[in-house]
Amino acid sequence: MTGPALRQPADTHALGEAAEGLFAQLSQALQQGLQQQPDKPEETPANTLRALWHLAAGRPLSAQAAAAAALPPLTAPQRERLHALVGERLAGRPLAHLTGRQHFMAMELLAGPEALIPRRETELLGRTACALLGELVHSRAAPVAIDVCTGSGNLALALAGTAAAARVYGADLSPEALDLARRNADHLGLSSRIDWRCCDLLDGFDPELLGEVDLLVCNPPYISSGRLAAMPGEIAGHEPRLAFDGGPLGIALLNRLVREAPRFLRAGGWLAVEVGLGQGRAMQQRLEAQRRFRPVRPVQDEAGETRVLAAQLA
Structure with missing residues (x-):
């Protein structure tokens, strides 16, 4: 994914300086490492990271649902999990396969390789x-x-x-x-x-x-x-x-x-x-x-x- 510099989401500020820096770091990695898929316009770098952030916290959400949900604080093990998830996404695994969710016509669907x-x-x-x-x-x-x-x-x-x-x-x-x-x-x-x-x-x-x-x-x-x-x-x-x-x-x-x-x-x-x-x-x-x-x-x-x-x- 390439594009203009990402603006830091307001809800990362409430989580503290460490979380704000982590979001900025991983957003940049996703922006530089992925190509935007035109058939999935909702999967921007920020929305992708938000979905993976929620998943690391134990709440699977689609990119669209994650865009509207406040980010939760992460424990140290959850931050490690987030890094691993970002790595899987950068390796080409579809976001919907990682989260097990995809939004379609106001429905939050289960998704998978089937x-x-x-x-x-x-x-x-x-x-x-x-x-x-x-x-x-x-x-x-x-x-x-x-x-x-x-x-x-x-x-x-x-x-x-x-x-x-x-x-x-x-x-x-x-x-x-x-x-x-x-x-x-x-x-x-x-x-x-x-x-x-x-x-x-x-x-x-x-x-x-x-x-x-x-x-x-x-x-x-x-x-x-x-x-x-x-x-x-x-x-x-x-x-x-x-x-x-x-x-x-x-x-x-x-x-x-x-x-x-x-x-x-x-x-x-x-x-x-x-x-x-x-x-x-x-x-x-x-x-x-x-x-x-x-x-x-x-x-x-x-x-x-x-x-x-x-x-x-x-």
Whole structure:
């Protein structure tokens, strides 16, 4: 991470001169030793250190949650632990794997190497899907929503938290990812609202929900196989390849989902997917060419890039 000199947080002053100096020293080490990951903008050097500081004190928090929490005093053994944690972070271990926490759409989730770490960019899909589900509950007593490629369960959990009346399913090919998703549901008190399935996309629902689904959500792997070697080691070396390898063009699962979705969606039901940078226009045309989806709505991020497509089955 490189950038301007860090300003000392006010709460370090209250901890005393020694703690203030320790924070400044370790902040500088993180600023100089790490590259800022654009997909994790919340992980600034200061927020990273705050999260590790809380972890050393015995309180695991995500970077976002740690940014708003007052720093506690550390004992001598805890300061040693903090130095070790900073060393692990500088060696490339993801912050969310160290803390076991990641913030997503106001939820403090459990995180680990079993599934892709939820990114802030996926909150655009989460907000889009939750808004659609919010509309559906006005016309459907118990709308059915499925999140495929659920990973840690972040999108399924966001949907379940949005509409208590909805029947929410979360599906993933990885048993390890589903175990983490189940633990997240327990952690958030949402276990009774979600049915988890270990299956390849929609294979675990056929013929159970044919023509019955109101909302189908997916954040699929969309990195082309040829680009994997150029990915940061922090991602490629610590997060499951299954979660980001999208095949030769990066759209293998997206294309398959577009083909399979109409069998499961009811008339008027919605498909909402995240797409990679530069994939939005082509996937929109792919959906429109099917002539089964009207309308197809592109959703742009803050930079004006299409990162989500929402398509309604005619």
